[in-house]
Amino acid sequence: MTYQKRVPLLMLLDSVIVLFSIYVGYFILHPYSNFYSSKLLLVSSLILLVSHHIFAFRYRLYHKAWEYASVGELVTITKAVTFSIVTAAVAQLVGVGQVHIRVLFLTWMLHMLLIGGSRFSWRMYRDRYIKTRNKKARTLIVGAGAGGTTVTRQLLHNNDVELDPVAFVDDDPRKYMLEMYGIKVCGTITDIPKIVKEKRIENIIIAIPSLSKKEVRRIYEICAKTEVEIKIMPLLEDVMTGKIEVSALRNVEVEDLLGREPVELDISSISESITGEKVLVTGAGGSIGSEICRQICKFTPKEIILLGHGEFSIYNIDMELRQEYGEHIGIIPVIADVQDRDKIMEVMEQYRPSVVYHAAAHKHVPLMEANPKEAIKNNIFGTKNVAEAAEAFAVDTFVLVSTDKAVNPPNVMGATKRIAEMIIQNMAKESSTKFVAVRFGNVLGSRGSVIPLFKRQIAAGGPVTITHPDMTRYFMTIPEASRLVIQAGTLAHGGEVFVLDMGEPVKISDLAKNLISLSGFTEEEIGIKYTGIRPGEKMYEELLNENEIQKEQIFPKIHIGKAEPVGASELYHFINTLEHVPLEQVKGMIVEVANSKPKRVVQLIK
Template sequence: MPYNKRLPLLMLLDSIIVFSAIFFGYFLLDPIMKTYTMPSLWVSSITLLISHHLFATIYRMYQNAWEYASIRELLAIVKAVTFSMLTTAIIQLIVFQHANIRVLAITWMMHVILIGGSRFSWRVYRDRFITPNPDKKRTLIVGAGSAGTMVVRQLLKNTETDLYPIAFVDDDPTKTKLQMYGVEVKGMIQDIPKLVVKLKVENIVIAIPSLTKSELNRIYEESAKTKAKTKIMPSIEDLVSGKISVNQFRDVQVEDLLGREPVELDITSISGEITGKTVLVTGAGGSIGSEICRQLCKFYPKQLLLLGHGENSIYTIDMELRKFYQDEIELIPLIADVQDQGRIFEIMGKYLPDVVYHAAAHKHVPLMEYNPIEAVKNNIFGTKNVAEAAHTFGVASFVMVSTDKAVNPPNIMGATKRFAEMIVQNLAKESTTKFVAVRFGNVLGSRGSVIPLFKKQIAAGGPVTVTHPEMTRYFMTIPEASRLVLQAGALARGGEVFVLNMGDPVKIVDLARNLITLSGYTEEEIGIEFSGIRPGEKLFEELLNDNEVQKKQVFPKIFIGKAEPIDKQKLYKVMETLLDLDSEEIKEIIIEIANTKISEKSKLSKAGA
């Protein structure tokens, strides 16, 4: 009912209750009305009526949606009734020199019962007699805490949702057999498979925002034993920010199962590096580069330079950031190729950035095996151009985004990234700029990740192709990797190779199986085929080799690797000859450098002679 129609009806109902209650109170104590005078009765009634409507307005009793009434609304009624009684008692004392306390006590009790009853009756009727749509899906709620209770409440009141809660499961034994909004806690998480069968559950909703990744995996493993579809409630951040409502569930994603617990960043140190400064990000349109830009904007730099070679990707991230930060940050999209030394020096000299995040690179391992010259031009000479420009124009900090594939690389991509690390490390020895590199493994959902490929294969009906049954990789979410890159930049003193703790490696075949299940299929429906290891691939990735002794942890999930570069003169001497060699010679020399197997008699020495 519209507010303008509901207000007069509620006020009329309250007026009838107020008048009848106080008359009943007087009558109950003195049926023949010998003790009380009519003036006292009428003054008390009118005072009570006026004060009740006043306090009812103050406590917003006429604005509440009473079909969803709870303890909070009951407390509002008690407060309004109590203060109206106190006001009436004060008026009685002033006018008649005494207060009819017993009458007011009886009236107070009747007001709470009758007004409260009138408000809660609609909720009782709604919950009791408005039956759920039989077409709604029977839903099991995992978690009977405050979040789970909120989910049930929202599902019960939302007529548009297609989910209907029929039971909870919770590992707290004290909650077993308890009911919340008429929905009973039927068992624990280990009971999910049998409850799904017994209660004919069609959907499972995970409603525990504080879940650790291991706990989420455990719940998912139990849910995966059933044919019910598993969903998860929105994150607390999305709920608080208003991006999404509590009953807008999403499917469990593989990122949920592979991600790790978030690290609290040192906001003060990062803010000191970024806030109010000019920051340049190369490769700003890429998966990592664009996320670095998003994370940087949270610290409000004065200028953010978005540099990239692809106009569409730079346009996309520029438009996205302008939507939220146009008035606070000067966003400058720059189309440039890091291989173009003149253009890079021009940009660096014009804008004089305080901090540079170098994320531009060719990262696809098999593709670079076929195009080693392009890998050298972009990953080595491109890094050299940006780093030397940063040194020339006095940039305070330079952070290069590297990869775990730079460790003992058998492939051209990893080798060129290790070569780039050594360029940065050598510059750090002679420059006032703090040059550092940050290594991490695969990121979930990036353009080069296997996950988008697997999803396309599943959508096409399969099979999902995995290179080898023992193939393993480290995984990290894009936001986590980007946040830790910013933190590593704030920790930089110059010359470090920071290594991000990637957690435990994951078998790619297990990742494929999880994706198939999450997509609602079985391995019988979507098969897995092994296609063989591709050119340049390793079965197992490493974050440090045997010679790169890991030092102490400098921040949660951030270590410093003792990765020593070869001599700068040798490094630059080889670079002078690289582009004059053929692809196979380039591969051999770059991989030899990356593995630091340097001797006077080596092919490297001959090539540089």
């Protein structure tokens, strides 16, 4: 109904209620008092009618969406009715010298009952009849606290959302059998399968935004037994600040089930090192590099140089950052290959960054086993070029993005990354530039990682291919990995290899099973096929070998490894010989050097 039609209709309804209330009040009390004359009744009625409409407009009684009526609207009605009755009382006092309190009090009661009843009856009609007619999906809310009640209220008020909350579950025994918005707390989280069956639940919403990752996983595993759709609400701060909307509910993602909490960072120290500075990111179009750029831009650097070899990927991150930050930050896209030493020197001389994040690398293990020369050129010589250019032009901090595959590497990719670490460790000994490396495990959702592969296989109907049922890996999200890289730059003194405490490693098979379930399928429908370990792969990854372990944390969940580099003269002599080593020998040689002690490297070179 339009505003032009709704207001006159509500005014007419209220006029009838006002007149009805005062006349009924008069006739109820008439046998007990004859002080009310017809003239006084008429005048009081007119004054009450006019004053009611005045106060109704004053408190916007005709502008409320009554289908969402709650305590706030009841307070508004009380104010409008009470002030109109008070006005009539004052008029009586001035006109006849006395106030007929009993008649006015009874009128006030009837007025409140009928005005409030007329408004709230529309909400009841909407909630019961219209909602039933639309056949909304019956929904179970997990959590009867602030998050759960917020979601429930919005679901009840939003007729466009096809979810109908019919029950709560909560582990707080004090809430059992209590009702919020007319919906009962029917049991605890362990009762979910039983309640889903009894209440014919079609959707579950996990509405406890303060949950840890382990608790989310526990609840999800219980909910998954029901085979109904499962959604989760966003962060607690979004709920408490009122940012939460029903549309923000999302499906449970595999990142929610990792079972460990993300690292909290020192925002102030990061801000000090980046705000107002020039920053260069190599591999800026890649999964990690582009996220590093996004995170850096939040701290408003003076300029950010996006260096990458892929034209389209650099175009994408350049356009994205310009749209969001272009007014405040100088964004400079540079198409260049880190293997091109002259070009890298030219870029470094032209822009003179104070911080460099080196994320450009070849990272796919089986591909690098098949193409070892390319891994050497990009991961070793590319790192050497960028690091030496950074030193030549007085960069303050250089951060190398490394990997857990650099620990005891049996493959070319890991070996080249370990040698890249050795390069910057040696440079840190003599340079005024602070050179550091950051190791972390597999990154969920990055290009070439298992998650996109598994999703494509599931979409195609399966099977999901896994190399071995016992294969384990450390995992983290792209934003978390990127933040760790940035934090490492603020902690650096030079020569460190920073390592994140990534908790317990995750079985790839468990990851696949969770992803199949999250996609709405069973293992019988999709299936898992074990293909055998590929060349260069390890059954499990390590973040530090036994000689590198240092228990003390320099920052919550961040360790410094004691990785011992090969001496500079031996290392650079070895690197220079790589260009002349036959292809059939280079693979074994580089892996042995990456795993060897300095003395053994000298023997290998000879």
